[in-house]
Amino acid sequence: MPNFTELLKLRYEQHPEQVAVTLLQSGAPDLPVTYRALLEGAAGYGRTYAQNGIQPGEVVILILQHGIDLLHAYFGAVLSGIIPSIMPFLTEKLLPERYRTDLASLISVTQPSAVITYPDFESEARSALRRGDSVRSVMVTGQVEGPRQMDFSACPGLYRRGEDIALLQHSSGTTGLQKGVALSHQAVCNQLEHYRQAIHLNASDVFVSWLPLYHDMGLIACYLMPILLGSPLVLLSPFDWVRAPYRLMRAVSQYKGTLSWLPNFAYNFCAQKVRDRDLEGVDLSTWRAVSNCSEPMHLESHQAFYERFRKYGLRYESLTTCYAMAENVFAVTQGGIDAPVAMDEVDRDRLQIEGVACPAIAGKASLKMLGAGKPIQNTSVQILDNRGHPRKVRTIGEIALKSDCMLTGYYHRPDETERVFREGWYLTGDLGYMTEDGEVYVTGRKKDLIIVGGKNIYPQDLELLAYQVRGVHAGRASAFGIFDENSGTEDVVLVAEVETDDPAELQRISNEVRQTVTLGSAVTLRYVHLVRHPWMVKTSSGKTARSANREKFLKEIEKSGKTF
Amino acid sequence: MEDISNALNRYIATEIAKQPQRTLDPEEPLLTSGLIDSFHLVDLALFVEDQFGVHLDDAELNAQTFDTLAQLVALVESRR
Numbered sequence: 020m021p022n023f024t025e026l027l028k029l030r031y032e033q034h035p036e037q038v039a040v041t042l043l044q045s046g047a048p049d050l051p052v053t054y055r056a057l058l059e060g061a062a063g064y065g066r067t068y069a070q071n072g073i074q075p076g077e078v079v080i081l082i083l084q085h086g087i088d089l090l091h092a093y094f095g096a097v098l099s100g101i102i103p104s105i106m107p108f109l110t111e112k113l114l115p116e117r118y119r120t121d122l123a124s125l126i127s128v129t130q131p132s133a134v135i136t137y138p139d140f141e142s143e144a145r146s147a148l149r150r151g152d153s154v155r156s157v158m159v160t161g162q163v164e165g166p167r168q169m170d171f172s173a174c175p176g177l178y179r180r181g182e183d184i185a186l187l188q189h190s191s192g193t194t195g196l197q198k199g200v201a202l203s204h205q206a207v208c209n210q211l212e213h214y215r216q217a218i219h220l221n222a223s224d225v226f227v228s229w230l231p232l233y234h235d236m237g238l239i240a241c242y243l244m245p246i247l248l249g250s251p252l253v254l255l256s257p258f259d260w261v262r263a264p265y266r267l268m269r270a271v272s273q274y275k276g277t278l279s280w281l282p283n284f285a286y287n288f289c290a291q292k293v294r295d296r297d298l299e300g301v302d303l304s305t306w307r308a309v310s311n312c313s314e315p316m317h318l319e320s321h322q323a324f325y326e327r328f329r330k331y332g333l334r335y336e337s338l339t340t341c342y343a344m345a346e347n348v349f350a351v352t353q354g355g356i357d358a359p360v361a362m363d364e365v366d367r368d369r370l371q372i373e374g375v376a377c378p379a380i381a382g383k384a385s386l387k388m389l390g391a392g393k394p395i396q397n398t399s400v401q402i403l404d405n406r407g408h409p410r411k412v413r414t415i416g417e418i419a420l421k422s423d424c425m426l427t428g429y430y431h432r433p434d435e436t437e438r439v440f441r442e443g444w445y446l447t448g449d450l451g452y453m454t455e456d457g458e459v460y461v462t463g464r465k466k467d468l469i470i471v472g473g474k475n476i477y478p479q480d481l482e483l484l485a486y487q488v489r490g491v492h493a494g495r496a497s498a499f500g501i502f503d504e505n506s507g508t509e510d511v512v513l514v515a516e517v518e519t520d521d522p523a524e525l526q527r528i529s530n531e532v533r534q535t536v537t538l539g540s541a542v543t544l545r546y547v548h549l550v551r552h553p554w555m556v557k558t559s560s561g562k563t564a565r566s567a568n569r570e571k572f573l574k575e576i577e578k579s580g581k582t583f
Numbered sequence: 584m585e586d587i588s589n590a591l592n593r594y595i596a597t598e599i600a601k602q603p604q605r606t607l608d609p610e611e612p613l614l615t616s617g618l619i620d621s622f623h624l625v626d627l628a629l630f631v632e633d634q635f636g637v638h639l640d641d642a643e644l645n646a647q648t649f650d651t652l653a654q655l656v657a658l659v660e661s662r663r
Contacts, residue, residue, distance in 0.1 A: 046642050111646045112617035261621045262628075263641035292625045472622070506622075537617025545601055 022204040023097045023185055024176035026247040030054045031169060039246055040090060043255040043270060050087065057090060057246075059166035064095025064135075065174065066164040071133060071156040075100030075175040078131040078187060078430075082106045082122075082144055085232070085256035088160045092135050094246075097185075100175035104129065104187035104199060105233040114538040115143060122147035125196040126154060128431055129187065133158060181205030187430050188235055188345045192540060194477035199430040200235075200345040210348035210424040211244055213397040217353040218278070218308060220244075225305075226252045227276035229260035229267055236313045236473065239349035240280045250278075264289045265297035268331065272301040279306065280341065282313045282473025286320035287507030290327040304332030308356060312341040313473040315461065316389045318362065320507045342391035342461055346445055347398060348424045352459045354392025361390030361458045374415040376452045376460065390458040391451075398422035402453055407441050410452070417465055418451045419444040467565045469500035472508050476500075476542055478565055481513060484539040488531040490524065491515045495555055497568040503545075510545035514572055516552040525549055548572060587635065588656045594630050595652070599623045609653035614646040631655075637662045 030039070035055040042050040073079060079101050083089040089105070096103035106125065109118045122144070130153040136144045138159040148154050171177055179185070185207050187199040226245040230237030237257075245252040253274045255266055267289065270276060311321065321338045329335075339355030354360050365376040367384040379385035394400045401409050402416040410416035421444050428436035439446050448466030453459055469476040478498035485496040495516040500509030513536065517528055529547045536544050556567035588609070596605040599619055613619045619627065624644040631637050637659050639648075649655040 110621075111615055112620065258621075259641070262624055262644045264625065288622070292629070294629070533618075534616055537620075541617070543617050543620040 021208055022176065022179040022181065022183070023207070023243075023247060024100075024171065024174055024179065026208075027054075027058060027094065027097070028171045028177065030247075030249050031058050031171075034249065037249070038251055041251070041253045041274065042085070042087060042090075043253065043259070043266065044086070045256075045259045052087065052090065055169075056166070057094060058098070058169055060087070060091035061094035061098055062167040062169055062174075063164040064091050065099040066167060067158060067162075068095060068099050068101055068133070070164075071158060073099070073101055073133050073156070075179070076102065076183065077133075078102045078104055078129055079133045079135060080104050080106050080122075080125070080129070080131045082108060082134060082136040082140060083160070084108050084258070085254060088137075089232070091163075092160070098174045098176045100179050100183075102184050102187055102201075104131070104189065105238070106189070106196075107191055107231065107233050109140075109143070110541050112537055113541040117539045119143070119147045121193055121196050123149060124193060125189065125199075126152055128197045129199050130431060132156075135160070138162075179204055181208070182427075184427060184430075186238075188238060189233065190345070190475045191233070192475075192477050192480040193483075194480055195475060198432060198435055201427045201430040202345075202348055203427050206348050206424040206426070207239070207243065209397055209422075210239065210350065211248060213395045213424070214240075214244070214350045214353070215248060217350065217395045218310075218356055220248065220250065220278075224250050224277045224307075225274055226250055226278050227255075227267065227270050227274065228252065228279060229255040229257050230280065230473075231257045234313070234473070235343060235345040235349050236280050236282070240310075240312075240343075263297075265293040268293065268298055268301050268303060268328070271303055271306055272331075275305045277305055277307045278310075279308075280310045280312050282508070283311055283316050283320050284314065284472045284506055284508035286311065286324035287505070290320075290323040293327070298331055302332045303328055304334065306333060306337045308339045309337055310339045310341040310353070310355075311389075312343050314470040314508060315463075315502070316340055316391070317504075317507060318387045318389050319504065321360075321389070323507075340389055340391050342459060344447060346426045346439070346447075347420060347422055348426075350395050351398055351400065351418075351420055351422075352392040352394050354390050354458070356392075361392075361454075363388045363390060363454060363458075363460060370415070370462070376413045376415070376454075376462075388460045388462070390454075391461055392459065393457050394420075394459065397424060400453065400459055401444065402451065403441075403444070403446070407444075412455050413452055415450055415452045415462055418447045418449045418459070418461070420447065421445065467499070469498065469509055469511055471500065471511060471542065476511070476540070480540055481511070481536050481542060481544075482563065484536045485513055485515055485532050487535050487539075488515075488528060490517050490519065490528045491532065494561070494563065495552065497555060497563045497565050499565045499569040499572075501569070501573070511542055512546045512548060512569075512572060513544050514548045514550060514554070514568055516554050517549050518552055520551070548575075587659055588652060590634060591631075591652060591655060591659075594634075595619065595627070598626065598630075607652050609656075610651050612646075612650045613652065613655075614650050631659060635659050635663060 038051040185204040228241030342352040451461040481498040
């Protein structure tokens with residue numbers, strides 16, 4: 020069983036001058052990075068890690084943005100047998116104090132030995148350190164050893180075993196940062212092998228991505244897969260893409276991109292916000308699979324994307340689907356490669372009320388469900404009822420899976436790890452059904468989780484922030500997501516109970532809730548709904564029942580005649 | 584000057600913040616407060632271009648270039 024370093028060694032020995040990654044930079048020319056440049060630069064970082072006494076098997080936290088430093092720092096850790104984990108970079112709207120708190124809590128659970136960041140972010144990173152914590156050194160990019168001649172036999176990474184942890188992946192927010200998904204070399208290699216087959220990866224493929232690297236879709240599908248397997252990768256930063264979404268299309272055209280992965284909202288975003296004049300001469304006919312992944316997929320989003328870009332050569336059949344999660348390294352299913360993406364038109368009421376996906380009947384309201392595809396070869400999927408028994412086909416239940424690429428565990432969180440497994444099956448917390456032919460349809464979520472633009476947000480993080488506002492009491496707020504057709508993703512709503520009717524006071528509370536939540540989580544609330552106590556639906560244990568509150572909110576809004 | 588400010592205020596309040604009745608303080612931070620999140624910057628740039636014929640480059644869409652309504656108005660004014 021290979022490990023990451025063995026795969027890199029193969030690339031370096033066979034095709035050292037092949038461009039591994041082309042970095043697209045804002046306001047600077049594209050930067051091609053060959054395997055030689057990638058690995059020799061990485062070896063310099065490896066040397067620096069060694070000088071700082073960081074041992075194989077220890078964790079280093081990378082606080083770096085998309086760019087050459089991040090590439091070198093990441094693969095430097097790989098070559099050294101060190102476990103890299105990328106921490107999202109501070110955004111301009113997040114309060115530095117909150118970032119510090121999140122970083123400190125990540126450190127307290129993950130116990131990294133080192134942090135690496137930019138010189139001008141060093142003091143920020145240091146301010147999150149506590150006396151006696153695990154961090155022995157904070158390294159900065161300006162003081163790293165230069166590129167070095169490769170000597171793989173001297174790389175501790177070459178001797179990592181399959182079961183050793185290769186990397187950690189955290190989702191964002193206070194809760195997400197305390198739950199790092201630990202993946203072994205074996206698990207990642209198994210995923211890559213089977214996913215490679217599922218998408219028929221071939222020598223003419225070129226990956227184009229703007230996705231963040233602290234998320235499984237960006238990190239596994241659009242970073243490790245191409246680099247470790249030897250496919251060219253064109254990498255744009257999410258920061259640049261969100262300001263200039265046309266750059267994705269231009270990159271596909273210029274580099275003859277064939278493969279991309281996008282969260283559902285990005286289809287709407289690109290369709291709505293890219294202008295013709297930014298697409299002059301663009302040809303998208305090389306795109307053979309653009310996989311919709313990481314948030315609920317909508318047919319309307321595919322259609323809007325297709326209608327917008329068909330005149331630039333986009334083919335409808337290149338719009339594919341995928342269901343994935345970090346706990347399975349990445350993909351669980353893939354659709355649209357061997358056959359067109361499945362579409363199941365079902366009776367809406369029976370789906371929503373009875374939880375059964377019955378074929379639609381003429382004259383009754385229906386829903387067009389996009390199939391997520393069939394499980395990739397090494398992964399088995401079951402739909403379970405609340406007692407853990409398999410459901411019949413076309414009946415909604417919790418999606419559970421078993422594979423040879425599961426997480427080793429949530430890092431240093433045996434409690435959390437134990438909670439998500441039942442008799443060897445990983446319980447995803449997602450709801451869905453399967454059809455007779457084994458196609459998987461994802462219909463919703465059992466767990467309280469909000470997904471905005473493919474990013475997982477834990478509602479409890481937002482509620483805790485709202486409690487800091489004067490006039491909002493602990494236990495009296497509820498956050499949830501509501502799908503917005505226009506943007507193709509969820510809008511975040513926060514309902515809070517208050518004890519005033521004074522309009523000025525209500526406005527103050529509303530403004531402060533928005534501001535506190537945004538600065539503390541980088542999540543923008545689309546609606547703040549203030550209600551008189553008692554309003555909140557609680558569970559028997561006194562916790563906020565978010566899905567019940569969501570239903571209640573939707574009913575009130577419907578009655579009031581407001582629309583979303 | 585007043586027109587630009589009013590038009591921007593109305594657009595930001597209605598289309599971005601989804602609070603049509605809201606009046607923005609000219610000195611109130613918009614980007615660093617999260618009122619305008621990154622997903623809306625491109626909308627704002629398109630609006631400015633369509634309404635006032637002023638092009639904002641994507642590299643300029645950040646809080647260093649403008650963070651308040653007053654700064655945005657000044658930027659638009661300076662390029663008309």
